[in-house]
Amino acid sequence: MNITLCTLFEKNYHYGVAALANSLIAAGYQGELWVGYRGVLPGWIVDSPAYDRASGRMPVGSGLVLRMQELDTPLHFTYYKPTFIREMLEKHSPQADIVAYIDPDIVVKCDWPSLCGWFSEDGISLAEDVNWCFPARHPKRLLWARFFAPHGITPRRDLDRYYNAGFIAVSRAHLDFLDLWRRLCDLVVEYNEGAKQLKAGGSAALFHSTDQDALNFALTVCEAPLNTAGPEAMDFAPGGYYLSHAIGSLKPWHGGFVGHALRGRPPSAASKWYWKYANAPIRVYSDGELRKNELALNIAAAIGRVYRRA
Structure with a gap:
């Protein structure tokens, strides 16, 4: 399998990008980490002799290459994830069989063979969220189904888990899932009358976790196999060894x-x-x-x- 990684950042999240890249080097990953960004690049990138401004290419050692990609979108980056992953598969990394998106507040704890063993060309790879228990007939799921039904979007399967949107690996076979997730994000943005916030309203709001809620409804609409790990995979519970995710502001x-x-x-x-x-x-x-x-x-x-x- 040919695997490409990507992330998105703006402002001081570049510190997280550096740590993510360092953790990938320690894991033994050799390949590209595409970095979509908005705003000014930090000095550790633009002042590096290894950074090529024309191509945005920056080798950082041990076979890892950062590929900086400036983005022009009014959306909060949390809504831009499905679009960026699709751009990886279609434009920036057309040789990739799988693209894995990793938030810049995540580091990789395990070796690369253990992490990429999570991926498959027939499925979508995910980790459960900190609030992972989310029964198929949960009130929120019922409300989401009623909201999306007039748009011709209806669930095809039941799920009892809620997944975090900070890490997701999608194979080329499921471009349609990325289109669905992007469409749901657009509807959530319209409902919340804005695309600049990560959270909307209180916990009882219809779409409080915005793109993550859209992701979890999309997973009930698509029928792709899901390669999933529990909340411990992101250090939301003890015993994990894959990733560590620094959630919160x-x-x-x-x-x-x-x-x-x-x-x-x-x-x-x-x-x-x-x-x-x-x-x-x-x-x-x-x-x-x-x-x-x-x-x-x-x-x-x-x-x-x-x-x-x-």
Whole structure:
């Protein structure tokens, strides 16, 4: 199988891109990581002698090549994922059998053979979300079905799990799924009267998790085989060894670990894994900055062993 990886970032999420790339190098991945971006590229990219401005190509060592792709879309990037994955398969990486999208707040924990063993040319690969239990007759699912029915979109199968949209691998055989997911995102954007927010309304809102809700309804409409792992695959539950996903608005590169720990919120597993891969071989921090953050993380972890919010 020929596999291409991609991600999307803007603003300070470039710190996450660097850690993701570093984790892929450590895993042994050799190939391209396409990086769709909006705004100004950071200095660790544009000032690197390895970066070619004309092509957006940047070899970063051990066979990994970053391919920077500037994007012009008013959409929040969370809605742009199905479009970007399709562009990979059709335009940027036409030789790929499978494209895997990985959010820039995720790092890879396992070796590459273990991760790519998750992929198949006949299926869609996913990990369950932090709130993974979502019965087939859940009230939200019933409401979604009523909302999409007038648009001619109806479920074809029952699912009892809710999947995270931060990681998804789609094979060329399922371009129609990407079109469906994109169409549902468009309908959600129209319903929420805006395309710039990640979350909409409160938890009871019809589409609170926006593109992720659209993804989970799309999975009931398509009939592709699903290659799935539990919430532990993203460190949402103990025992995982594939990925670590730093969900929420506060990201590991924002720091503040000691202050959060003193308020009863110790550093997450994802924060610890981020700093494991934050600065090598791609360097985005000075040695002093790295030591300062690692020390703060260790102190916060020690506080967390004796004090945390109920």
